Amino acid sequence: MARTTNRRPVTKIDLAAVGGPRRQPDELAAEEPLEIRLRKKPLAVTMRTPGQDIDLALGFLFTEGIIRDADDVVTAQLCAGTDTPNTYNVVDVVLADQVPVPVTDPSRNFYTTSSCGVCGKASIDAVRTRSRFDVAADQTSITAQTLADLPGTLRAAQRAFDRTGGLHAAGLFSTNGELIVVREDVGRHNAVDKVIGWALRAGRLPLSGHILLVSGRASFELTQKAWMAGIPVLAAVSAPSTLAAELADEAGITLVGFLRGRSMNIYAGSQRVTS
Numbered sequence: 001m002a003r004t005t006n007r008r009p010v011t012k013i014d015l016a017a018v019g020g021p022r023r024q025p026d027e028l029a030a031e032e033p034l035e036i037r038l039r040k041k042p043l044a045v046t047m048r049t050p051g052q053d054i055d056l057a058l059g060f061l062f063t064e065g066i067i068r069d070a071d072d073v074v075t076a077q078l079c080a081g082t083d084t085p086n087t088y089n090v091v092d093v094v095l096a097d098q099v100p101v102p103v104t105d106p107s108r109n110f111y112t113t114s115s116c117g118v119c120g121k122a123s124i125d126a127v128r129t130r131s132r133f134d135v136a137a138d139q140t141s142i143t144a145q146t147l148a149d150l151p152g153t154l155r156a157a158q159r160a161f162d163r164t165g166g167l168h169a170a171g172l173f174s175t176n177g178e179l180i181v182v183r184e185d186v187g188r189h190n191a192v193d194k195v196i197g198w199a200l201r202a203g204r205l206p207l208s209g210h211i212l213l214v215s216g217r218a219s220f221e222l223t224q225k226a227w228m229a230g231i232p233v234l235a236a237v238s239a240p241s242t243l244a245a246e247l248a249d250e251a252g253i254t255l256v257g258f259l260r261g262r263s264m265n266i267y268a269g270s271q272r273v274t275s
Contacts, residue, residue, distance in 0.1 A: 003030045003050045004167075004184070029167045031186045036060060037079075037092045038101055049167060049185045050089075052194045053078055056185075057091040059197030062205075063225040065129040070200055072099045133206040133230035136252020140209050140232045141272050146177045148262050150213045151237055157182045170195045173211040180210070188214050189221055196229045206230025213237075218244045218257060227251040233272060235259050240267055 010026040029049055036044045036057045048056060054076050061067045072095060079090040095101065154171040157179060167184040170191035174180060183194035192214065199205050211233040212226050218236035220243035226234045227247070234248065235256035245267040248255035254269030266273055 003032070006030050029186050032089055035090045037090060039094055040092055041101075043102070046187075046190060048187060048190045051185075052183060052198070053088075053091050055183075055194045055197030055201065056190055057093060057197065058200050059193030059195070059225075061093065062196060062200055063129070063193060063228045065228070066102055067095065067099060067200075068132070069205065070203065072096050129224065129228065131227040131230065131251065133208070133227075134252075135208075135227055135230055135232050138208050138230075138232035138252070140175060141274050142175045142211060142233060143274050144264070146175070147211075147235060147256060147259060147264060147273065149177055150211065150235065151259055153177065153179050154182060154213055154215070158184055168215045170215075171213045172199070172207065173213060175209060175211065188216050188219075189225065192222055192225050196225060199229065208232060211235060213259070217241065218255060220244050220247055223247045223251070223253060223255065226253060233269075235264075 005027045007025050007027050009023050011021050012024055013021045031047055032050055034046050034048050034053055034056065035042055036046070044060065046056070046060065058067070058073065058076060067073060074094040074096055076091060076093045078088050079092050080088055150171070150173055154169055157171065158167065158169050167186060168188040168191050169182055169184045170188065171182040172180045172195050181195055181198055183191045183198070185191040185194065192212065195212070199207055207229045210231055212231045213235045214222055215237055217238040218234055218240035220241055223234060223240075223244040224247060231253070233254040233256070237259050238257065240255055240257045245255060248268035252269065254272040255267045256264050256273070257267055258265045
């Protein structure tokens, strides 16, 4: 069973309550390293919440442009690694013969954290990967009311967040507001990779006609991942960054921020949102 949460004792102080500090158990969101290997050779390490690790690995490989579809993968398996006891924090992927293995020079060394996403690349060019999907041509439309209802639907589906208060979520929705899949993780980018990896394994890419909602802010990296997966609408409950808005303009993505209650800001692609 995936270790999405862990219990540990904490000292609780409540200045409004009678009595002094007290010790009690608390649940924390699990965070552990996952090593992604290609034919047993290390490619990347990401800090993530265990669970849906195969989807996470495949989503990462897809959004980094290493694979193009499920046929590019022969096998992907969770391995025990060298930890004692075994924590199964390694995913080994075997690519099809026609898929070139990325060169592990400094510009393609990946280290990702739960807070910042991909770090350590040697240049801006190494960060940007162009999508093969024409998102700008996607004629998807969604009503503002449907968008306003999405955060409540996503929040109701966040089971691990209810226990810890410390996990981000990414939810894939249809244009009528149906929640198709939700994934939670300590990192928003990991949650998005888990969603995209699920879609890749399900044969649903590109995700035209869909909306991706993320808790927190919309960064450049999340916008990049949405573009790679062919997602026309990216929404976030917090603000986007400047680079996220610029990339959304370039890609033809509708970017919605501050999606809270009955209000929202549309930073790019407002033609897709109807009243």
